[in-house]
Amino acid sequence: MSTETPRDLFARFQHNALAGRPGLDADMLAADVVIEAPFAPPGRRRTEGREQIVARARAGREALPIVFEEFADVTIHDTADPEVIIAEYHMVASVPGTGTRAKAPFVVVLRARQGRIVHWREYQDPAAMAQVLAMTAGGSDGPG
Template sequence: MTPSEIFDRMRARWLAGAPTFTADMLTDDVVVETPFAAPGHPTRTAGREQVLAYTEAGRAAFPVRFDECRDVLVHQTADPSVIVVEYELVGTHVVTGVSAAAPFIGVLTTRDGRLAHWKEYQHTLAIAQALA
């Protein structure tokens, strides 16, 4: 898969309520980084099994249904295995029914058609306000 195809698959999984990744999307040594993660959450997770376990648990515990991934901009880089994506996720809190949106930027790196590195910059204040 190309970097854009992997990102398209990630978006489809978010909107389907599924964990972000499946094993066949990831390299064995994949790294997922969220430098601005909320306190108590890791900023770096490495290894296919660890990433899958973390994202599956996170999706199960996150009380938001993603309704839309909008304003998507995909920026190609000089390296064909790397893209930078800008997007906004719109979701609805499954308990309160409150809808909110938060912007994100991600840097996606592939190797041999699989995700090797995902670095996501989140607007954690917007996320925290939506969950309040």
Template structure:
């Protein structure tokens, strides 16, 4: 298995809130990691730089998400000319705490690894679809 693919799979438990069993999320990230969200919600950042800044950004947002995330399903992993970069297609399944509705939403991510850690995570998401699935639209 490639390092980027292994890192991608090690990220899932943190998304699902299973952090106590999977160690510290900070250990997966380079000190200068970059998080990019090209389709970020209006008013939100589209880029966050640095491990502490990324964790300070994602941790409270996950905690405040009005949903229980139940699973991640990898649809495809695409290698690139650079062995440290993969493109992943995946779905996250969850249940809205507001509506009780269960939904699976598609995502695409680009992961760049360096020295066995995530140096770049670029995530493409349907923010309107997410809002609708959560009952926030």
């Protein structure tokens, strides 16, 4: 049994993302993990199960031709529940070969039990994300 805390798991997520890998890896997820993204497009708002999440994360990372450079303005809030943290941050990314950089805000509510993530609810700014995705297609300057 892993003894990783919610903060440890969030730090591992950051490390993975900055290393060019999917942020969430199989070893950090419970078998019955649930990922929610309430502001995502329909059909992508809820994903259940480690295998499905890992496959979706891998495909998403491969399809997104950007390099995550930094987590900026990170604030982690502990809650009254020791299984839960709330992390606020901006992800800073660039498009290789273009010099284009952008950042987008996120808030994650992470619940971990027995050293594994059991629930991850991610809030992101859809307009900022659309602008970042447009950069990869058209090379225009994004925010930040």
